[in-house]
Amino acid sequence: MDISRKLGILIFFGVPVIIGGGIVYHFCESYLSVLVYESFLGLIAGAFISK
Numbered sequence: 227m228d229i230s231r232k233l234g235i236l237i238f239f240g241v242p243v244i245i246g247g248g249i250v251y252h253f254c255e256s257y258l259s260v261l262v263y264e265s266f267l268g269l270i271a272g273a274f275i276s277k
Contacts (some may be wrong), residue, residue, distance in 0.1 A: 232275050239271040 243264050250263045 227275075227277065235274050236271060239274075240266055243267050 232269055236240070247260045251257070251260050254260075
């Protein structure tokens with residue numbers, strides 16, 4: 227997998243992290259839940275990039 231495709235995957239997962247983090251905080255009102263959500267997405271993105 228070339229570098230441009232890896233960067234595209236990171237951008238693709240970056241948008242839900244920013245927008246979804248705000249939504250999760252709005253409903254849960256806890257930064258811990260936002261951290262769990264963002265780390266979950268980070269693990270998924272890392273799995274895609276490591277292939």
